[in-house]
Amino acid sequence: MKALVKSQTILKLAFLVTLGLCPQLILAETNKLDANVHALKDTSKSYFKSDVIGVDEPMLYPSYWKSRLESSDSVILEQLTIAANNQKLINSNHLMNDLSNYPEVLTGSAIKRSINKISKPARSKRFYSTGELVSSADYNEYKEALNLETLSGSKKIVFGMVVRRSDMRTFPTTDKIYKTATSINLDRFQETALFPTQVVAILHESKDKQWYFVVSYNYSAWIQKSDVATGDRSIINHYKDNTNFLVVTGSKITTSYNPENAELSELQLEMGTVLPLTPSEDIPTTIGGQNTYTSYVVKLPTRKTDGTLIFKNALISRSDDVHHGFLPYTEANILDQSFKFLGERYGWGHSFNARDCTGFVGEVYKSFGILMPRNSGDQGNSQQGENAHFLKAATKKEKLAYMSQLEVGDLIYIPGHVMMVVGFNDDKPYIIHDVSGLSYFKKDGSYYKSKLNGVSMTPLLPMQLSPKKSYLDKIYNIKKIK
Numbered sequence: 071m072k073a074l075v076k077s078q079t080i081l082k083l084a085f086l087v088t089l090g091l092c093p094q095l096i097l098a099e100t101n102k103l104d105a106n107v108h109a110l111k112d113t114s115k116s117y118f119k120s121d122v123i124g125v126d127e128p129m130l131y132p133s134y135w136k137s138r139l140e141s142s143d144s145v146i147l148e149q150l151t152i153a154a155n156n157q158k159l160i161n162s163n164h165l166m167n168d169l170s171n172y173p174e175v176l177t178g179s180a181i182k183r184s185i186n187k188i189s190k191p192a193r194s195k196r197f198y199s200t201g202e203l204v205s206s207a208d209y210n211e212y213k214e215a216l217n218l219e220t221l222s223g224s225k226k227i228v229f230g231m232v233v234r235r236s237d238m239r240t241f242p243t244t245d246k247i248y249k250t251a252t253s254i255n256l257d258r259f260q261e262t263a264l265f266p267t268q269v270v271a272i273l274h275e276s277k278d279k280q281w282y283f284v285v286s287y288n289y290s291a292w293i294q295k296s297d298v299a300t301g302d303r304s305i306i307n308h309y310k311d312n313t314n315f316l317v318v319t320g321s322k323i324t325t326s327y328n329p330e331n332a333e334l335s336e337l338q339l340e341m342g343t344v345l346p347l348t349p350s351e352d353i354p355t356t357i358g359g360q361n362t363y364t365s366y367v368v369k370l371p372t373r374k375t376d377g378t379l380i381f382k383n384a385l386i387s388r389s390d391d392v393h394h395g396f397l398p399y400t401e402a403n404i405l406d407q408s409f410k411f412l413g414e415r416y417g418w419g420h421s422f423n424a425r426d427c428t429g430f431v432g433e434v435y436k437s438f439g440i441l442m443p444r445n446s447g448d449q450g451n452s453q454q455g456e457n458a459h460f461l462k463a464a465t466k467k468e469k470l471a472y473m474s475q476l477e478v479g480d481l482i483y484i485p486g487h488v489m490m491v492v493g494f495n496d497d498k499p500y501i502i503h504d505v506s507g508l509s510y511f512k513k514d515g516s517y518y519k520s521k522l523n524g525v526s527m528t529p530l531l532p533m534q535l536s537p538k539k540s541y542l543d544k545i546y547n548i549k550k551i552k
Contacts, residue, residue: 230284
């Protein structure tokens with residue numbers, strides 16, 4: 071191939087000489103020849119490097135793992151069963167909320183209890199990024215902002231919808247605090263995030279009237295008031311009950327650019343977000359100056375100047391990674407969906423416009439319509455799915471004996487972390503997970519410690535939490551979502 075390119079370029083140069091072209095032009099063409107040959111030489115190099123034990127480049131693609139499956143397209147659960155299981159989870163788990171049937175009135179004392187469960191000082195020292203210690207006086211200011219003294223008697227609950235990705239915070243503040251002054255990857259005031267179209271029950275308002283304390287389907291915390299539009303509950307329920315919808319199946323997509331409406335222009339939408347479609351009779355010829363026929367037209371919640379809800383049409387390109395209705399719940403789709411996040415930066419509590427281990431798992435499963443509790447411990451200890459619980463006294467041998475039963479999509483829980491099974495290589499289980507650290511023993515017996523800080527694909531068994539504790543040692547549950 072190199073010889074062919076070189077001979078063709080030499081013939082071209084000879085032709086240029088016969089035309090009597092200037093030496094500078096001929097020199098430029100000679101440089102192009104050198105560049106072409108150099109580029110071809112580069113193709114023989116490897117551009118993959120990994121310090122993760124037992125991982126080769128082909129393993130970073132879902133096709134590698136799908137090729138190891140016998141029937142990856144078999145449906146694991148039908149949508150009616152998934153919906154029934156969601157309702158069973160909501161009914162049996164106090165951490166989950168059915169907002170379509172949420173109480174319309176709560177006592178002030180009940181609201182205080184909900185806020186105080188989240189908005190409390192850390193038990194250990196916390197620091198600002200400047201290195202300054204978060205003091206008792208600082209915490210008193212944060213507690214003062216909660217506005218708890220106004221909660222008395224009974225209060226009518228207001229309902230709303232999230233209009234843009236919004237951080238859920240421990241206190242009504244954007245201040246960031248950390249376990250140490252150098253561990254600025256983990257903002258300890260960051261709880262999780264909410265996404266456009268999510269419904270919330272609004273329980274309370276901060277003293278500065280800039281924040282709401284809200285309840286979502288699986289979490290409660292503070293979000294900025296400007297990210298929520300309040301509306302009639304029946305209208306919100308009707309919107310959420312729409313059976314003709316798209317589901318975002320990409321890790322992230324955006325609405326089309328709209329020069330006439332900044333709220334809906336290039337609005338980020340996360341995996342698992344449900345987007346009700348606009349009926350054809352209500353679709354205008356153009357939106358934002360763009361013809362609508364090459365796009366999906368969806369209705370999205372927006373916020374009027376007075377903070378109330380109004381739905382508006384937005385465009386989703388037909389080339390975007392979306393699906394009519396929820397994706398079929400199959401092993402192939404589990405692999406495809408999880409690997410769409412591969413390489414995304416780790417974000418504690420959905421910080422850094424990303425997600426953490428449970429956020430990753432939750433968004434993958436939401437693309438099938440499956441709801442889950444927010445935090446790893448709450449997921450791991452819930453009765454959702456089929457569970458293989460291990461007592462603290464369980465031996466490695468007992469846990470290893472269960473490994474042969476692992477299937478794609480199984481969730482493995484250790485304290486503070488969840489991992490998803492992608493399959494086996496050389497009869498050893500491999501996982502995909504959103505994780506910060508990387509540790510294992512090298513072949514020479516030395517202990518290796520590094521960072522991952524992203525959605526990563528690793529083997530399970532070599533992974534260590536410390537020189538004395540492996541992932542396997544700390545597994546307390548393996549969950550099959552069936």
